[in-house]
Amino acid sequence: MQIKFEQFVTASMLGNQDAPPRSNGELLFQIDWESRAFGVAIALSKKGHYEWEDFRQELIASIAEWEANHCQDDPNWDYYQRWLLALERLVCELELIDIEELETRTQQLLKPTF
Protein backbone atom coordinates (compact mmCIF):
# COMPACT_ATOMS: atom_id res chain seq x y z
CA MET A 1 0.00 0.00 0.00
CA GLN A 2 1.24 3.43 -0.87
CA ILE A 3 1.78 5.52 2.25
CA LYS A 4 2.50 9.19 1.94
CA PHE A 5 5.67 10.04 3.78
CA GLU A 6 3.98 13.01 5.47
CA GLN A 7 1.31 10.72 6.88
CA PHE A 8 3.89 8.24 8.07
CA VAL A 9 5.86 10.83 10.01
CA THR A 10 2.92 12.32 11.83
CA ALA A 11 1.39 8.91 12.53
CA SER A 12 4.65 7.86 14.15
CA MET A 13 4.33 10.73 16.61
CA LEU A 14 0.62 10.65 17.42
CA GLY A 15 -0.31 9.83 20.96
CA ASN A 16 3.31 10.21 22.04
CA GLN A 17 5.10 12.83 24.05
CA ASP A 18 6.55 14.35 20.90
CA ALA A 19 3.23 14.83 19.04
CA PRO A 20 2.81 18.25 17.47
CA PRO A 21 0.08 20.58 18.80
CA ARG A 22 -3.22 20.35 16.92
CA SER A 23 -6.56 22.04 16.76
CA ASN A 24 -9.70 20.36 15.48
CA GLY A 25 -7.69 17.70 13.64
CA GLU A 26 -5.36 20.17 11.96
CA LEU A 27 -1.79 20.95 12.82
CA LEU A 28 -1.57 24.15 14.75
CA PHE A 29 1.08 26.64 13.70
CA GLN A 30 0.83 29.85 15.65
CA ILE A 31 3.51 31.72 13.83
CA ASP A 32 5.20 31.39 10.42
CA TRP A 33 8.58 30.08 11.53
CA GLU A 34 6.91 27.07 13.19
CA SER A 35 5.54 25.69 9.94
CA ARG A 36 8.91 26.37 8.26
CA ALA A 37 10.74 24.35 10.94
CA PHE A 38 8.15 21.60 10.58
CA GLY A 39 8.47 21.53 6.79
CA VAL A 40 12.30 21.59 6.73
CA ALA A 41 12.61 18.66 9.17
CA ILE A 42 10.21 16.51 7.17
CA ALA A 43 11.66 17.54 3.79
CA LEU A 44 15.18 16.53 4.88
CA SER A 45 14.02 13.09 5.90
CA LYS A 46 11.81 12.71 2.85
CA LYS A 47 14.87 13.36 0.70
CA GLY A 48 16.81 10.70 2.60
CA HIS A 49 19.24 12.89 4.59
CA TYR A 50 18.30 11.10 7.79
CA GLU A 51 15.88 8.50 9.05
CA TRP A 52 12.70 10.00 10.48
CA GLU A 53 13.25 8.02 13.67
CA ASP A 54 16.58 9.80 14.18
CA PHE A 55 14.83 13.15 14.10
CA ARG A 56 12.16 11.89 16.51
CA GLN A 57 14.79 10.71 18.98
CA GLU A 58 16.54 14.08 18.80
CA LEU A 59 13.18 15.80 19.41
CA ILE A 60 12.34 13.53 22.34
CA ALA A 61 15.76 14.30 23.83
CA SER A 62 15.28 18.05 23.44
CA ILE A 63 11.85 17.85 25.11
CA ALA A 64 13.25 15.74 27.95
CA GLU A 65 16.00 18.30 28.45
CA TRP A 66 13.41 21.06 28.89
CA GLU A 67 11.34 18.97 31.27
CA ALA A 68 14.36 18.23 33.43
CA ASN A 69 14.88 21.93 34.01
CA HIS A 70 11.39 23.43 34.09
CA CYS A 71 8.10 23.02 35.92
CA GLN A 72 5.41 21.19 34.02
CA ASP A 73 3.29 24.31 33.55
CA ASP A 74 6.10 26.72 32.72
CA PRO A 75 4.43 29.33 30.47
CA ASN A 76 7.58 29.59 28.35
CA TRP A 77 7.12 26.06 27.01
CA ASP A 78 7.28 26.15 23.24
CA TYR A 79 6.97 22.89 21.30
CA TYR A 80 8.45 24.23 18.08
CA GLN A 81 11.41 25.73 19.90
CA ARG A 82 12.30 22.18 20.97
CA TRP A 83 11.67 21.06 17.40
CA LEU A 84 14.00 23.73 16.05
CA LEU A 85 16.71 22.81 18.56
CA ALA A 86 16.44 19.12 17.58
CA LEU A 87 16.64 20.05 13.91
CA GLU A 88 19.72 22.25 14.20
CA ARG A 89 21.53 19.68 16.35
CA LEU A 90 20.81 16.92 13.87
CA VAL A 91 21.88 18.85 10.78
CA CYS A 92 25.09 19.88 12.55
CA GLU A 93 25.80 16.35 13.82
CA LEU A 94 25.35 15.02 10.30
CA GLU A 95 27.58 17.84 9.03
CA LEU A 96 24.98 19.01 6.57
CA ILE A 97 25.76 22.47 7.86
CA ASP A 98 28.31 23.88 10.25
CA ILE A 99 27.21 25.41 13.55
CA GLU A 100 29.41 28.45 13.01
CA GLU A 101 27.99 29.27 9.61
CA LEU A 102 24.53 28.85 11.13
CA GLU A 103 25.39 31.34 13.91
CA THR A 104 26.84 33.82 11.43
CA ARG A 105 23.86 33.60 9.09
CA THR A 106 21.41 33.98 12.01
CA GLN A 107 23.19 37.12 13.22
CA GLN A 108 23.20 38.57 9.70
CA LEU A 109 19.46 38.02 9.44
CA LEU A 110 18.85 39.59 12.84
CA LYS A 111 20.70 42.79 11.93
CA PRO A 112 18.28 45.61 11.22
CA THR A 113 18.39 46.70 7.61
CA PHE A 114 18.49 50.44 7.01
Add this chain to the structure above:
Amino acid sequence: MNESSREAYNAARIKALESLLIEKGIITSETVDQVIDFFEKDMGPFNGAKIVAKAWVDPEFKQRLLEDTPSAIAQMNLPRGMAGAEGEHMKAIENTPDVHNLIVCTLCSCYPWPVLGLPPYWFKDPTFRARAIREPRKVLKEFGLDIPETTEVRVWDTSAQIRWFVIPERPASTEGWTEEQLAAVVTPEAMQGAAKVQVSTSI
Protein backbone atom coordinates in the same frame (compact mmCIF):
# COMPACT_ATOMS: atom_id res chain seq x y z
CA MET B 1 15.19 37.25 26.04
CA ASN B 2 11.65 38.59 25.97
CA GLU B 3 8.99 36.93 23.91
CA SER B 4 9.17 39.10 20.81
CA SER B 5 12.95 38.96 20.57
CA ARG B 6 12.81 35.22 21.11
CA GLU B 7 10.33 34.86 18.25
CA ALA B 8 12.53 37.07 16.05
CA TYR B 9 15.52 34.91 16.94
CA ASN B 10 13.65 31.67 16.15
CA ALA B 11 12.41 33.06 12.84
CA ALA B 12 15.95 34.13 11.87
CA ARG B 13 17.38 30.79 13.02
CA ILE B 14 15.12 28.66 10.85
CA LYS B 15 15.53 31.06 7.93
CA ALA B 16 19.32 30.79 8.30
CA LEU B 17 19.14 27.01 8.49
CA GLU B 18 16.83 26.66 5.50
CA SER B 19 18.77 29.12 3.34
CA LEU B 20 22.07 27.31 4.03
CA LEU B 21 20.52 23.93 3.18
CA ILE B 22 19.14 25.36 -0.06
CA GLU B 23 22.42 27.01 -1.05
CA LYS B 24 24.23 23.72 -0.53
CA GLY B 25 21.70 21.96 -2.73
CA ILE B 26 20.55 19.70 0.11
CA ILE B 27 16.86 20.58 -0.16
CA THR B 28 14.79 22.98 -2.22
CA SER B 29 12.26 25.46 -0.93
CA GLU B 30 9.70 23.71 -3.17
CA THR B 31 10.06 20.49 -1.17
CA VAL B 32 9.48 22.38 2.06
CA ASP B 33 6.50 24.24 0.57
CA GLN B 34 5.00 20.96 -0.63
CA VAL B 35 5.26 19.41 2.81
CA ILE B 36 3.57 22.40 4.46
CA ASP B 37 0.90 22.62 1.74
CA PHE B 38 0.08 18.98 2.18
CA PHE B 39 -0.94 19.55 5.79
CA GLU B 40 -2.50 22.96 5.31
CA LYS B 41 -4.39 22.47 2.05
CA ASP B 42 -4.54 18.87 0.86
CA MET B 43 -5.16 16.71 3.83
CA GLY B 44 -7.44 17.66 6.66
CA PRO B 45 -10.85 17.43 8.23
CA PHE B 46 -11.93 20.32 5.97
CA ASN B 47 -12.22 17.75 3.16
CA GLY B 48 -14.52 15.51 5.17
CA ALA B 49 -16.54 18.53 6.27
CA LYS B 50 -17.17 19.49 2.62
CA ILE B 51 -18.32 15.95 1.83
CA VAL B 52 -20.73 15.94 4.79
CA ALA B 53 -22.14 19.37 3.90
CA LYS B 54 -22.80 18.25 0.33
CA ALA B 55 -24.50 15.08 1.57
CA TRP B 56 -26.75 17.21 3.80
CA VAL B 57 -27.99 19.43 0.98
CA ASP B 58 -28.01 16.90 -1.87
CA PRO B 59 -29.94 13.66 -1.15
CA GLU B 60 -28.81 12.05 -4.40
CA PHE B 61 -25.19 12.68 -3.55
CA LYS B 62 -25.75 11.28 -0.07
CA GLN B 63 -27.20 8.11 -1.54
CA ARG B 64 -24.20 7.69 -3.83
CA LEU B 65 -21.86 8.41 -0.94
CA LEU B 66 -23.45 5.65 1.12
CA GLU B 67 -23.45 3.19 -1.75
CA ASP B 68 -20.05 3.84 -3.30
CA THR B 69 -18.05 6.23 -1.16
CA PRO B 70 -14.86 6.51 -3.26
CA SER B 71 -16.72 7.22 -6.49
CA ALA B 72 -18.94 9.85 -4.83
CA ILE B 73 -15.87 11.55 -3.36
CA ALA B 74 -14.11 11.38 -6.72
CA GLN B 75 -16.89 13.55 -8.18
CA MET B 76 -16.07 16.34 -5.81
CA ASN B 77 -13.44 18.89 -6.57
CA LEU B 78 -11.19 17.99 -3.66
CA PRO B 79 -7.38 18.13 -3.57
CA ARG B 80 -5.47 15.29 -5.18
CA GLY B 81 -4.79 12.27 -3.06
CA MET B 82 -8.30 11.86 -1.65
CA ALA B 83 -8.54 8.41 -3.14
CA GLY B 84 -4.86 7.68 -2.52
CA ALA B 85 -3.01 6.45 0.54
CA GLU B 86 -5.44 5.57 3.30
CA GLY B 87 -8.25 7.22 1.38
CA GLU B 88 -8.99 4.08 -0.56
CA HIS B 89 -11.55 1.60 0.79
CA MET B 90 -13.53 4.35 2.43
CA LYS B 91 -17.09 3.72 3.46
CA ALA B 92 -19.54 6.30 4.71
CA ILE B 93 -22.25 5.50 7.27
CA GLU B 94 -25.06 7.73 8.33
CA ASN B 95 -26.21 8.77 11.79
CA THR B 96 -29.98 8.98 12.17
CA PRO B 97 -32.30 9.43 15.15
CA ASP B 98 -32.46 5.62 15.30
CA VAL B 99 -28.80 4.70 14.83
CA HIS B 100 -25.63 6.31 16.15
CA ASN B 101 -22.34 5.14 14.65
CA LEU B 102 -18.91 5.31 16.24
CA ILE B 103 -15.67 4.40 14.51
CA VAL B 104 -12.65 2.93 16.22
CA CYS B 105 -9.62 0.94 15.16
CA THR B 106 -9.11 -1.90 17.60
CA LEU B 107 -5.97 -3.27 15.99
CA CYS B 108 -3.83 -0.23 15.39
CA SER B 109 -4.86 3.26 14.45
CA CYS B 110 -6.15 3.13 10.88
CA TYR B 111 -7.92 6.32 10.02
CA PRO B 112 -9.28 7.92 6.86
CA TRP B 113 -6.53 10.56 6.89
CA PRO B 114 -7.29 12.45 3.69
CA VAL B 115 -10.80 13.37 4.79
CA LEU B 116 -10.48 13.49 8.56
CA GLY B 117 -6.96 14.81 8.96
CA LEU B 118 -4.83 13.75 11.90
CA PRO B 119 -6.64 11.46 14.31
CA PRO B 120 -7.30 12.82 17.79
CA TYR B 121 -4.72 11.75 20.39
CA TRP B 122 -7.12 9.36 22.14
CA PHE B 123 -7.81 7.40 18.94
CA LYS B 124 -4.57 5.51 19.44
CA ASP B 125 -5.13 4.97 23.15
CA PRO B 126 -5.48 1.22 23.92
CA THR B 127 -8.01 1.87 26.71
CA PHE B 128 -10.25 3.87 24.39
CA ARG B 129 -9.97 1.19 21.69
CA ALA B 130 -10.94 -1.61 24.04
CA ARG B 131 -13.67 0.27 25.86
CA ALA B 132 -15.30 1.72 22.73
CA ILE B 133 -16.12 -1.81 21.64
CA ARG B 134 -17.14 -3.07 25.08
CA GLU B 135 -19.10 -0.13 26.43
CA PRO B 136 -19.63 2.43 23.67
CA ARG B 137 -22.51 4.23 25.39
CA LYS B 138 -20.42 4.82 28.49
CA VAL B 139 -17.46 6.04 26.44
CA LEU B 140 -19.70 8.38 24.44
CA LYS B 141 -21.17 9.71 27.66
CA GLU B 142 -17.68 10.56 28.84
CA PHE B 143 -17.26 12.51 25.61
CA GLY B 144 -20.38 14.44 26.62
CA LEU B 145 -22.69 12.58 24.27
CA ASP B 146 -25.73 11.06 25.92
CA ILE B 147 -27.31 8.64 23.42
CA PRO B 148 -30.93 7.84 24.30
CA GLU B 149 -31.75 4.19 25.01
CA THR B 150 -34.09 4.22 22.01
CA THR B 151 -31.16 4.87 19.68
CA GLU B 152 -29.05 1.91 18.65
CA VAL B 153 -25.28 2.39 18.97
CA ARG B 154 -23.17 0.67 16.32
CA VAL B 155 -19.40 0.50 16.55
CA TRP B 156 -17.38 0.06 13.38
CA ASP B 157 -13.86 -1.23 13.35
CA THR B 158 -11.74 0.63 10.84
CA SER B 159 -8.97 -1.45 9.29
CA ALA B 160 -6.68 -1.58 6.31
CA GLN B 161 -9.63 -3.05 4.36
CA ILE B 162 -12.33 -0.53 5.22
CA ARG B 163 -11.99 2.95 6.64
CA TRP B 164 -15.30 4.16 7.95
CA PHE B 165 -16.43 7.67 8.34
CA VAL B 166 -19.65 8.96 9.79
CA ILE B 167 -22.09 11.37 8.18
CA PRO B 168 -23.37 13.09 11.31
CA GLU B 169 -26.96 14.28 11.69
CA ARG B 170 -27.61 17.70 10.28
CA PRO B 171 -28.39 20.02 13.17
CA ALA B 172 -31.83 21.61 13.37
CA SER B 173 -32.05 25.32 12.61
CA THR B 174 -29.65 25.12 9.67
CA GLU B 175 -32.31 25.35 6.96
CA GLY B 176 -31.21 27.51 4.10
CA TRP B 177 -27.54 27.37 5.06
CA THR B 178 -25.01 27.18 2.23
CA GLU B 179 -22.68 24.19 1.93
CA GLU B 180 -19.86 26.44 3.02
CA GLN B 181 -21.66 27.50 6.18
CA LEU B 182 -22.55 23.91 6.94
CA ALA B 183 -19.01 22.62 6.34
CA ALA B 184 -17.71 25.15 8.86
CA VAL B 185 -19.59 23.49 11.74
CA VAL B 186 -18.58 19.88 11.00
CA THR B 187 -15.79 18.62 13.29
CA PRO B 188 -13.54 15.57 12.92
CA GLU B 189 -15.01 14.17 16.15
CA ALA B 190 -18.50 14.35 14.62
CA MET B 191 -17.30 12.43 11.54
CA GLN B 192 -15.94 9.80 13.88
CA GLY B 193 -19.18 9.56 15.81
CA ALA B 194 -17.65 10.84 19.03
CA ALA B 195 -19.62 14.09 18.96
CA LYS B 196 -22.69 15.67 17.43
CA VAL B 197 -22.51 18.71 15.20
CA GLN B 198 -23.23 21.73 17.35
CA VAL B 199 -24.56 25.01 16.08
CA SER B 200 -23.94 28.07 18.14
CA THR B 201 -27.22 29.82 18.89
CA SER B 202 -25.54 33.15 19.49
CA ILE B 203 -25.16 34.05 15.81
